Amino acid sequence: MPEWPEMEHYRSQLSTLLGGIKISTAVVNREGSINEPPDTFANALANRTILFVERRGKHLLFHLDDGNRLLLHLMLGGWIYYGEQAPMEDSHYQVIIRLADGNSLYFGGLRLGYLHRITAKLAHDQMKQLGPEPFDSRLTxxxxxxxxxxxxxxxxxxxxxxxxxxxxxxxxxxxxxxxxxxxxxxxxxxxxxxxxxxxxxxxxxxxxxxxxxxxxxxxxxxxxxxxxxxxxxxxxxxxxxxxxxxxxxxxxxxxxxxxxxxxxxxxxxxxx
Ligand SMILES: [Zn+2]
Incomplete structure (x- = not known):
């Protein structure tokens, strides 16, 4: 299961790639990986801009310009690919987010893992259950x-x-x-x-x-x-x-x- 180093490595790379980029659509191949009907999910994401990517513990939070968040936990076996075309056929990825710049974010191995679209408040409430970050300056x-x-x-x-x-x-x-x-x-x-x-x-x-x-x-x-x-x-x-x-x-x-x-x-x- 990816831990702090893996998720922080994802965050730093994705921050550069995704900051200010608009989503065109989302493809859901496995409904169980998201938290709402695929059409609702895809429609809500269309034309949203990803403002920035945050990491908290083993989670990534994609901040959207409508105030909502995409909360990702890769659990056991999940991974992310970013590019114009993925190494495997699209059907192998549970969720694909198509970006307006021609690239896509591919979420693979999301069996136990998930990508949930939630409000800022819900994200805050869920993340506050976590202990401090290892590099939080208050954790002296x-x-x-x-x-x-x-x-x-x-x-x-x-x-x-x-x-x-x-x-x-x-x-x-x-x-x-x-x-x-x-x-x-x-x-x-x-x-x-x-x-x-x-x-x-x-x-x-x-x-x-x-x-x-x-x-x-x-x-x-x-x-x-x-x-x-x-x-x-x-x-x-x-x-x-x-x-x-x-x-x-x-x-x-x-x-x-x-x-x-x-x-x-x-x-x-x-x-x-
Ligand atoms: Zn030894």
Whole structure:
């Protein structure tokens, strides 16, 4: 599932491509991916201008000039393509937004994911359920420590809790724990000030490095996009069961924690 780096990479690319661009129409191949009848959706989007693209947690919000928003969550398996023509036939995409400049936005793999047209108020209400953004300037080490102290769970479960901090999922929670040299199943109440500071720094370092490397998405956004997916080969523990830890040479372990996969180095990350 795309996380902060992938969605932020999408946001920065789409902001340049879509800001001030008019929508001509929308094609809906899967009604379940949207939140209203396809005709209503297409008619409402026709001739609307996309003012800008915002990201909040793992969501993208396309701000329209009528005050409404298109709220996108890619969930598991979703991706976006932008261009005059998509790599696959149009019928493979659940929703296509045709733009007046001849390009289209193609939404693929939207099975669990969705693209909802909602009011600004509804968008605001939904987004306010989320915890702070990892790079929110108000999330100082002090504020982060305070938030962490109010939690009772395990580290990975806490990091992936969107109400605790927005945008971190299965992959980057493991990478963050590895960078911070902390076992993903440690109880957060066990973290002392030094460990908390390492964790705070690791969140920022891992997410920013991953974003700059293009994240781990499989499909590029445009034909000219060669950056997307650049972080895939740089994950140090996630999905690397049995492979050698780059720091100590021991084998990376895989276990399940509350139904989620967790990958870690038992030597570098100590015990629970
Ligand atoms: Zn190691």
């Amino acid at each position: 080490l002090e504020a982060f420590t305070k938030r962490l102290k109010s939690k009772r769970g395990k580290l990975k479960t806490t990091l992936t809790d969107q109400r605790f901090i927005a945008g971190i999922g299965n992959c980057y929670s493991d990478e963050i724990c590895f960078e911070a040299k902390l076992h993903p199943a440690i109880a957060v109440s066990e973290l002392d000030a030094e460990a908390t500071e390492r964790l705070y720094g690791a969140i920022k370092k891992v997410l920013l490095d991953a974003k700059e490397a293009g994240g781990y998405m499989e499909y590029p956004l445009t034909a000219a996009d060669h950056l997307t997916g650049g972080y895939n080969s740089r994950c140090l523990v996630y999905d690397r069961e049995g492979e050698t830890c780059g720091v100590c040479g021991n084998a990376i372990k895989h276990e399940t924690l509350s139904g989620r996969k967790m990958f870690y180095c038992p030597h570098c990350q100590g015990s629970e």
